[in-house]
Amino acid sequence: MRPELMPKVIRKLTDLEIKKAKPGETKQDGKGLMLVVDAKGNKRWVLRYMRPDGRRNMIGLGSYIEVSAAAARAEAAEIRGRLRNGIDPVDYRKAEKLEKQTAIRGTFKAIAEEWYSHKAKGWAKETTRKAREILDYSLLPKLSIKSVADIASADVKPVLLEIHERAPMLAVKARQYCGQIISYAIQEGLREDGRELSLKGVLPKSAKGHYAAVTKSSDLPPVIKAIEGIESIYSKVALKVCLYTASRPGVVAGMRWNELNLDTREWHVPASRMKLGNDHITPLPNQLIPMLKDLKALTGDSPFVFPGLSDPMNKHINRDSLSKVLRENGLRNVVVTHGFRATLRTIARERLRIHPDVLEAQLSHAKKGDVQKAYDRTQFLEERQELIQRWADYIDALKNDEIVVPLFKKSR
Structure with missing residues (x-):
């Protein structure tokens, strides 16, 4: 094969080459991994890759001081492996971050308490009392340890139906509160955007009217x-x-x-x-x-x-x-x-x-x-x-x- 037709082989950077890299330079380490040096001489690792949908993208792997060349190559290899399985590294990193946050404050009980404290500031006393009772006696006993990032409509539906069996009007309010709690979790970055609960129609229709009462x-x-x-x-x-x-x-x-x-x-x-x-x-x-x-x-x-x-x-x-x-x-x-x-x-x-x-x-x-x-x-x-x-x-x-x-x- 003629030399000009042979594929270009990119040799991995040596430690000496990395240390001597000058401001403004970008040095290739192979398979999309690069060392980028900014105008101030700060060095960082960047990986170029093709997203599962075909678009080009890049992701940072950390600074050279904190991440060695060997560590950057190992992480790049892991990312390529995920890409072969159709997993975008940016999405994977967001999911990892969400998982760490959820581990700290991501149970349904934890975020429900945050939501309650936030909302109670503008509620009347009676509304505050009723909301507290719905949480303590109806929702938290069954849902408290559920992950707010993973809880699904199917997890909430049986709880609402149980409440409806003993107090139909209370179940309607409980359904409303569940939706608000999940929306609050999304706003706090503890659940993915767009993953609202689908609870419309889960409760049987109740006849409208007064409370059941004996009046004779x-x-x-x-x-x-x-x-x-x-x-x-x-x-x-x-x-x-x-x-x-x-x-x-x-x-x-x-x-x-x-x-x-x-x-x-x-x-x-x-x-x-x-x-x-x-x-x-x-x-x-x-x-x-x-x-x-x-x-x-x-x-x-x-x-x-x-x-x-x-x-x-x-x-x-x-x-x-x-x-x-x-x-x-x-x-x-x-x-x-x-x-x-x-x-x-x-x-x-x-x-x-x-x-x-x-x-x-x-x-x-x-x-x-x-x-x-x-x-x-x-x-x-x-x-x-x-x-x-x-x-x-x-x-x-x-x-x-x-x-x-x-x-x-x-x-x-």
């Missing part, structure tokens, strides 16, 4: 008897608190011993736990006092009246578990815990002739006019004490199959 006194006895038959003392008493006081189930689930005055039969709920952000006093009927005293002997040092089984010192029962108990005891589609509020408002108005303002004050609803807001500051406490006791007596009479003749006493 004739339908109450089966509900009362079902509650009486519940084995768990905590669930039974919690549901009776919901039924007797018509308090929001989340507020009942988080009831603390330091909020109760059993001597005066009053429950002082702090503003931080109320939807409207106002302190609220809820009267307690005589029927609840011995039940609560019995619970006090069982809860020990827990600050909660209804402590969680796994961590009684720091967690209380989940409000949605109460509706689950109702379903398990034959009341599916009949009533949910929040529905007891409609029960009081409807039946106490119709059968006990309680004034609407007194009922609204007991339910801690927002008022529209300035006059009503002024009345709210008094909280109708005396009238509500009478209301709650009459309501509890009415319920007991229904439970005992007694003939109830409502005392149509005009409320003050």
Whole structure:
């Protein structure tokens, strides 16, 4: 073969040639590996290569001081091996970086906590409370150790369906939060761009309308008897608190011993736990006092009246578990815990002739006019004490199959 037609052989650089390389020079080491010297004399290794899609590209392998010629050649050989398998070294390096970041703060729990702290700064207190409950009781128990870089829609779907089984509306909010958490992970560089969760349509369609509730006194006895038959003392008493006081189930689930005055039969709920952000006093009927005293002997040092089984010192029962108990005891589609509020408002108005303002004050609803807001500051406490006791007596009479003749006493 004529010399001019023979392929050009590039000899590998010697250490002496590398050290003598001058500013502005580019020296070939073979197979695309080059030593590039900038204007200041800094030397770095660069590998030219052909991407799997046919485009030319280059990637830096480090400075000569930090990476020896032998190390640069070894890394270049590894890159060529990946290229033969269709792996672009730039994409590979990004994936490696993502994996290292994920190892530090990339579990679903870690990024969910970051997302929560970020979002809570602009949330109202009630939104913050609900989001915290959804994380602690619905999402983190099943998803906390999952890698946020790898978690898939198929991992999240069964969790959402489980939530939907006990609380359909809560499942919708949980789905929204999952999407936001993953979007936050992408923004933080912990998950690849474009890898959003595909959760649209994973939840069954639920009939729109009000909470399931009993609004006829004739339908109450089966509900009362079902509650009486519940084995768990905590669930039974919690549901009776919901039924007797018509308090929001989340507020009942988080009831603390330091909020109760059993001597005066009053429950002082702090503003931080109320939807409207106002302190609220809820009267307690005589029927609840011995039940609560019995619970006090069982809860020990827990600050909660209804402590969680796994961590009684720091967690209380989940409000949605109460509706689950109702379903398990034959009341599916009949009533949910929040529905007891409609029960009081409807039946106490119709059968006990309680004034609407007194009922609204007991339910801690927002008022529209300035006059009503002024009345709210008094909280109708005396009238509500009478209301709650009459309501509890009415319920007991229904439970005992007694003939109830409502005392149509005009409320003050």
